[in-house]
Amino acid sequence: MPDARRKAAALVSGGLDSMLAVRVIQDQGIRVEGLNFYTGFCVEGHTQAIRRQDQAKEKRNNALWVAEQLGIRLHIIDVVDAYKDVLLSPAHGYGANLNPCLDCKIFMVAKAREWIEAHDFDFLISGEVVGQRPMSQRKDTLPVVQAESGIGDLLLRPLSARRLPPTRPEREGWVDRERLHDFHGRSRKPQMALAAHYGIVDYAQPAGGCCFLTNEQYAVKLADLWRSRGERRYELDDIILLKIGRHIRPAPHYKVIVAREEGEGNFLHGYRKQYWSLRPLSHVGPYALIDGTPSPADVEWAAQIVARYSKGRDAPLVTVVAQDRDGAERELVVRPLAPAEIPAEWML
Amino acid sequence: MTRVVIDCRRLLCPMPVIRVQDRAAAMRPGDELEAVCTDPGALNDIPAWCRINGHAVVEVRSAGGEHVVVLRVAGG
Ligand code: SF4
Numbered sequence: 001m002p003d004a005r006r007k008a009a010a011l012v013s014g015g016l017d018s019m020l021a022v023r024v025i026q027d028q029g030i031r032v033e034g035l036n037f038y039t040g041f042c043v044e045g046h047t048q049a050i051r052r053q054d055q056a057k058e059k060r061n062n063a064l065w066v067a068e069q070l071g072i073r074l075h076i077i078d079v080v081d082a083y084k085d086v087l088l089s090p091a092h093g094y095g096a097n098l099n100p101c102l103d104c105k106i107f108m109v110a111k112a113r114e115w116i117e118a119h120d121f122d123f124l125i126s127g128e129v130v131g132q133r134p135m136s137q138r139k140d141t142l143p144v145v146q147a148e149s150g151i152g153d154l155l156l157r158p159l160s161a162r163r164l165p166p167t168r169p170e171r172e173g174w175v176d177r178e179r180l181h182d183f184h185g186r187s188r189k190p191q192m193a194l195a196a197h198y199g200i201v202d203y204a205q206p207a208g209g210c211c212f213l214t215n216e217q218y219a220v221k222l223a224d225l226w227r228s229r230g231e232r233r234y235e236l237d238d239i240i241l242l243k244i245g246r247h248i249r250p251a252p253h254y255k256v257i258v259a260r261e262e263g264e265g266n267f268l269h270g271y272r273k274q275y276w277s278l279r280p281l282s283h284v285g286p287y288a289l290i291d292g293t294p295s296p297a298d299v300e301w302a303a304q305i306v307a308r309y310s311k312g313r314d315a316p317l318v319t320v321v322a323q324d325r326d327g328a329e330r331e332l333v334v335r336p337l338a339p340a341e342i343p344a345e346w347m348l
Numbered sequence: 349m350t351r352v353v354i355d356c357r358r359l360l361c362p363m364p365v366i367r368v369q370d371r372a373a374a375m376r377p378g379d380e381l382e383a384v385c386t387d388p389g390a391l392n393d394i395p396a397w398c399r400i401n402g403h404a405v406v407e408v409r410s411a412g413g414e415h416v417v418v419l420r421v422a423g424g
Contacts, residue, residue: 038362061362061389064396073400078366240360266413270358270386 002028006122006174009112012036012074013210014062016191016203017127017159022070023198024158025125028175034074035115036063037108039083040239041211062204079111080236088232097219101136109149123154123169130160130184159183212243221247221348228252247348248305254292256302258309273325278306281331282319285310300332307336351380361389365397377423385415
């Protein structure tokens with residue numbers, strides 16, 4: 001009989017695997033609470049919240065939603081600052097883009113270990129499946145996560161447990177190993193079957209990964225940010241802005257961020273005290289920010305770019321209001337650039 | 349009863365939830381916490397967080413691009 005006095009914390013991403021892992025352990029009568037780490041790069045919410053065309057759609061935070069379906073408490077932990085070291089110098093390197101998945105996993109498990117120690121929980125579970133992801137979920141990297149995070153054999157992966165050496169919760173009989181699973185590889189069929197078994201029909205299916213660092217276009221913009229600054233550093237605002245608008249870099253010392261629709265424009269407007277901003281006056285057109293240290297000529301050039309995305313793109317001249325960080329405004333009358341005058345390399 | 353207002357304007361989800369969670373942890377049962385947000389996602393996320401943690405949502409209102417959620421911290 002499993003030991004119902006034991007308490008487990010679970011890494012809850014909002015995807016199906018962590019949802020199933022929790023269900024399997026709950027099935028053994030064990031109390032589970034969820035932990036969700038917010039790095040700033042999580043796919044959750046952001047762009048949905050910003051883009052107007054999505055505003056009619058119901059928005060939900062998948063981790064919260066999953067916790068509610070499972071009837072567990074969820075603790076969302078802000079690791080934005082601590083995560084910088086992980087991303088900037090991952091000991092195990094990056095995956096296909098700027099995703100430091102193995103270091104990321106080690107970091108999150110280490111944070112979860114601190115949490116279970118502080119809150120008197122017995123062990124940790126995760127929805128990892130052996131062989132499912134190329135970097136962090138290989139049979140040879142799972143033990144690395146255990147060793148380097150310091151969690152040791154208190155980390156149980158209920159979906160793959162029977163393919164892995166017994167952990168302490170199994171050895172001591174806190175959970176019944178026979179009722180855990182032996183999933184492996186990239187096929188999602190066993191997960192879908194288990195979901196059906198539990199009557200779970202609605203779940204998020206993140207494509208590729210849980211964060212923007214696996215996204216090629218995003219990684220290009222992040223690498224550009226570092227290159228242009230001459231150093232690898234970022235603030236939360238920087239990485240959020242990378243998710244919004246068209247990013248156009250005419251020169252290393254500045255780039256223009258042009259809203260693609262009204263919702264993005266409203267959001268960018270909130271940054272007008274931190275950045276130069278531009279908005280067309282004579283014609284309907286997008287709100288834009290200039291990130292960097294533009295000269296007066298650069299501001300004018302940026303205004304020509306913004307004019308190109310306004311309804312006045314075919315007009316001979318467009319008036320654009322430029323505002324500096326102190327709120328001082330000036331009107332610029334500019335010729336909209338032709339699409340051919342914006343080289344492809346400028347578009348990040 | 350204490351009532352605390354926190355400014356979550358311009359924060360994107362899940363930051364408003366994190367702010368509410370961390371502030372509520374330091375409050376007493378029956379206290380009220382009002383979060384002023386601009387991300388409409390907070391209208392779903394904060395009440396969802398309240399439901400799973402047993403706190404009561406006592407008011408939700410939106411006006412002028414701002415969304416306000418008021419909750420009462422659960423007893424005991
Ligand atoms: S996809 Fe992102 S959040 Fe997920 S393990 Fe990799 S780096 Fe971490």
